[in-house]
Amino acid sequence: MKNSFVNTSNVARFMSAVSDLQNRGAGEACLMVVDGHPGLSKTTICHWWAIQNNAVFLRAKAEWTPRWMVRELLESMNVKPRHSFQDCFRQAVDALMSRSNQAQIQGKTFAVIIDEVDHIGKSAKCLETLRDFSDLLEIPFIFVGMQKVRDNISRFPQISSRIGQYVEFFPASRDDVYSLVNELCEVEVGKDLIEFLLEVSRGRVREVKEAIMAIERFGKRNNGTVTRKAMAGETLLNSRDNGQPIKVRAD
Template sequence: MKAIVAPVKNVIATQNAFDSLYNRSYGVPGIGLIHGPTGFGKTTSVAYLFNQVNGVLVRARANDTSSSLLGRIVSELGAQPMSRNARMVDYIIEQMSMYERPLFIDEADYLMGDIKLLESIRDLYDATEVPVVLIGMDQIAKRISSRKQFFNRISEWVEFRPADLDDVIVMADCMLAGGIRAEAELLEQLRQAACGEMRRITIGLAQIEKLARANDLDVVTLEHWGDQPFHGLRRQVA
């Protein structure tokens, strides 16, 4: 399998949303929210994007305080965490502004229960106006709507949706190595078995490639695959 991020619809929507944040008109707020169920590829898409734009990516945690979260951001910016929150905020603002480094926060659901955490992130955005992107689960959009001061600063919303057949075909074309191809009917069966989850589709594609290599197949069909599962033990083609 090739180590590549396939340009499926969710990935393209993420890129387009960030481009809109980065190139927004004067007065348009610059915070984005990416949300959806686990397994749909949010973290992978954002990791790919933040590497392209020299961003800063941190993951919120259940027991975070303002100090611990700010400290991890400082660490990602290449410095040692400081004893006072105000000093860390000043340092982060300076680095984000000077180098135009957007901030990405994964598992942002953990911010919703602590107004101090949200206010810390809002302070960073207000002082720099460099894009900030939050990544969370499917309920975060509803939860964040009650935080009006933060909610009003979000101009880009991306909801990650289950992969359709076109997405799975794109993934297979990009990720299967050695010229191996998979028949569309087999890919549709994989999509249905995975309920459109990118993570499970990736695992299934790896198993399809494994079967192809074990049996010297250039094209894997539904007949080759049979009724075996895409996860768990499999048999080889006789």
């Protein structure tokens, strides 16, 4: 499978929200929530954006405490944490400000992305610490998780009131699936097989990519365009719901 980044409708939705966040009226409203069901490329898209903008990307841990979280934040910016939490917090403020200023000079948007934020969705101490950074520096913090993130954060009005943008990721559209197959697959794929993939994957990008790998393996063993008829009886992907293989049907 080609190592390419595909601009899907979720990418466009994410980029639009980041732009709107940068143009916000209230400086303190610089939190953003990205949510949606698993398998819709939230992590992939946010990680790609972080690389493009030299932003910070962290994955929350189930047992995170504010101290552990801030130390990981410092380490992600190549700063050696000091001993006390107070010193670590000051280090983080300085490092984040420096990265933000550097991004402005380069014409980029700096932000801190916290993936798997569900792990700390009920941790007032962790969320309040992130809010402290955001309030002090007015730097965007992007919280990425599943659909319970909104409900969890709504329990903390001081945090939810600072959320400037909500972005919900949706299953890939027909155009998205065609783009993913045509831009990632290393063999030519017939429209009938792409339509079948759209049906059985239900727009879940993770499953679409799994199917592309299967199509490639089949295509490289056989000559010509891989059609639904040609691949009939072959396993296209595994069902997320029951773990059973989904085979290509001829009709």
